[in-house]
Amino acid sequence: MSLWRRRAALGVLGIWGLVSLARLSRLIDAPDPPPGADLVSALDFFRASIPASAGYLYVEPGAFGTDTGAGQRLRYELHPRTYDDVRTAVDEAAVRQLMRTEGLGFVVVPDASQYSDQSWLRQPRDWLRRIELDANRYVLAVVA
Amino acid sequence: MRFDPLDLGALVLVGAEWLALGWLSGLGFPGLSPQRDLASWPASAATWGLRLLVGGFLVGLAQLSLALVGIGFGFVPGVLLLAGTEALAVRLGVRAIGPVSCPVEKDAAPPRYAAPEQLGWAVLLVVLAAALVRSLLVPESGWDAYSHWGLRAQAFAEAGTIVNAQSEHEYYPPLVPLLEAWLYLHRGQISIDFAKTLWALVGGGFGLCLAWHVRMSLRPAAAWLAPLVAAGVILVTPQLLDGFWTGQADLALTTYLCLATLAVWQWHRQHAGDGRWLVQVVIFGAAAALTKFEGAPRIALLAVALIVEGVIARAIWRQVPALLSLFVPTAAAWFLWTAFQLARGIPANAEHLGGFQPLAIGGVLLALVGVFAGVRTGGGLAVAVSAWIVSARTLAQPALRLLAIVVVVQAVGTLVAFLVSSTAPEIEVQTSATRLVEQFLPIALIVGALGLARTGHL
Numbered sequence: 001m002s003l004w005r006r007r008a009a010l011g012v013l014g015i016w017g018l019v020s021l022a023r024l025s026r027l028i029d030a031p032d033p034p035p036g037a038d039l040v041s042a043l044d045f046f047r048a049s050i051p052a053s054a055g056y057l058y059v060e061p062g063a064f065g066t067d068t069g070a071g072q073r074l075r076y077e078l079h080p081r082t083y084d085d086v087r088t089a090v091d092e093a094a095v096r097q098l099m100r101t102e103g104l105g106f107v108v109v110p111d112a113s114q115y116s117d118q119s120w121l122r123q124p125r126d127w128l129r130r131i132e133l134d135a136n137r138y139v140l141a142v143v144a
Numbered sequence: 145m146r147f148d149p150l151d152l153g154a155l156v157l158v159g160a161e162w163l164a165l166g167w168l169s170g171l172g173f174p175g176l177s178p179q180r181d182l183a184s185w186p187a188s189a190a191t192w193g194l195r196l197l198v199g200g201f202l203v204g205l206a207q208l209s210l211a212l213v214g215i216g217f218g219f220v221p222g223v224l225l226l227a228g229t230e231a232l233a234v235r236l237g238v239r240a241i242g243p244v245s246c247p248v249e250k251d252a253a254p255p256r257y258a259a260p261e262q263l264g265w266a267v268l269l270v271v272l273a274a275a276l277v278r279s280l281l282v283p284e285s286g287w288d289a290y291s292h293w294g295l296r297a298q299a300f301a302e303a304g305t306i307v308n309a310q311s312e313h314e315y316y317p318p319l320v321p322l323l324e325a326w327l328y329l330h331r332g333q334i335s336i337d338f339a340k341t342l343w344a345l346v347g348g349g350f351g352l353c354l355a356w357h358v359r360m361s362l363r364p365a366a367a368w369l370a371p372l373v374a375a376g377v378i379l380v381t382p383q384l385l386d387g388f389w390t391g392q393a394d395l396a397l398t399t400y401l402c403l404a405t406l407a408v409w410q411w412h413r414q415h416a417g418d419g420r421w422l423v424q425v426v427i428f429g430a431a432a433a434l435t436k437f438e439g440a441p442r443i444a445l446l447a448v449a450l451i452v453e454g455v456i457a458r459a460i461w462r463q464v465p466a467l468l469s470l471f472v473p474t475a476a477a478w479f480l481w482t483a484f485q486l487a488r489g490i491p492a493n494a495e496h497l498g499g500f501q502p503l504a505i506g507g508v509l510l511a512l513v514g515v516f517a518g519v520r521t522g523g524g525l526a527v528a529v530s531a532w533i534v535s536a537r538t539l540a541q542p543a544l545r546l547l548a549i550v551v552v553v554q555a556v557g558t559l560v561a562f563l564v565s566s567t568a569p570e571i572e573v574q575t576s577a578t579r580l581v582e583q584f585l586p587i588a589l590i591v592g593a594l595g596l597a598r599t600g601h602l
Contacts, residue, residue: 031282
């Protein structure tokens, strides 16, 4: 066995050992936060506002890859209500059609500040009625 | 931080059921004698680790079967009765294949484990126990656990059968939410923070099995390293370690895929030897297919690797028993679930698949470098690649060649999956590369360790 190969083998084992030791810290790291932790305080309001047999839409405020986990958390916490989501790139008319097709009666807005001021989610609309927890957290109920 | 003693009680109860069913199945590691070897605690721990995993799968299979016929799994004794029947069927199969024990002298003493090896096993157990404790204390943080796995488990437990939970991927196979629902039934309440503790149990069984596979494959003088290699594999495979405290299903698939792979390899390296390895192949292959969407394709890639090895060794017919052991149960499991979907109106889906984008290869490779550049995400991969480079000569030799081919085929398959992704391939790499590579990284690391050993470096 050549000397360099022995040294290389020991080097690999050394690196493996060091990485393993470093990774031991994961066992005592602070826990990762659950997804959508910011919306937890509004969950009871959402449950009270949307009947268990109804469906709702959540509009992901950013592009794929920039999500905060709010959609995933909503989907779990508001079960058995039917869930669907779209992104802000989908225009209002398409969203309305989608909701009609899927029988979704509500839009959940857990943090309005994530949408632009001009977004249909923040502006009054004939076909939507706002049920507020506060100015930044509300449910939009389809009325027309 | 949270801890509820009743959670721990329910987890222990479920673990005890799985161990009992595994014991009833008669499965163990071929080559271990119940009279002699199992008197020593490392061999005994590894065997019970295997039994735990087998028992868990049998429970999941019983739940699925009862849901299929419309009975559901809400009546716990009924599920246990069916799972026990399955275990007895496995036992009969094992008996039909060969002797349960090795011929040993009655008064033969149990093998002695040198102090360094005993210390290594203790280190492994401490790591696994620490991961279990963490799992009991921290909250669930996996996004897919909320939007898919945990959501389905909740709906299954509430209904006592498989129902449409309207999760993100309803067409995914059901083993993981079935087992989490099983835990809920024992606890008497639903909590996503509690469900994930099951995977620490499964991960523990996997760690012990991994150590025993490595021990069987090292020369006696280096056997003491086996538990440390297993601990090292778990620690440097980022998503695998994190999988102990998230209900994301990746740990389960990694466990079943790796153990099916290692069982095939053990059978193969014994020159189509002890058929009891193939019983493990059957069980873990079917389990992989019922765990995640990519389970069946992963098993298919394992079969491809076997065929490639058969062609290289010019002994393709010798692989037929292993190929059948992979193909038949995996196909049966896949058809079982597909039939259930069709019957219940759950649309089969291929949302992950788009057109082939070969020109994206450059971007995918760059994205992979970006993802695995950090110590946390890339440490294990760097270790495996380094070990492969140093022990390159031994990897082409017959003893390790099959495992090396498996890793290459799984890696190529993963790369192709990125290139046919419906999402932009670079984004797909950023969001899923670590968990997809995790599924076969333990095998790559074991190949590296055994390669070093066979060149005389260990």
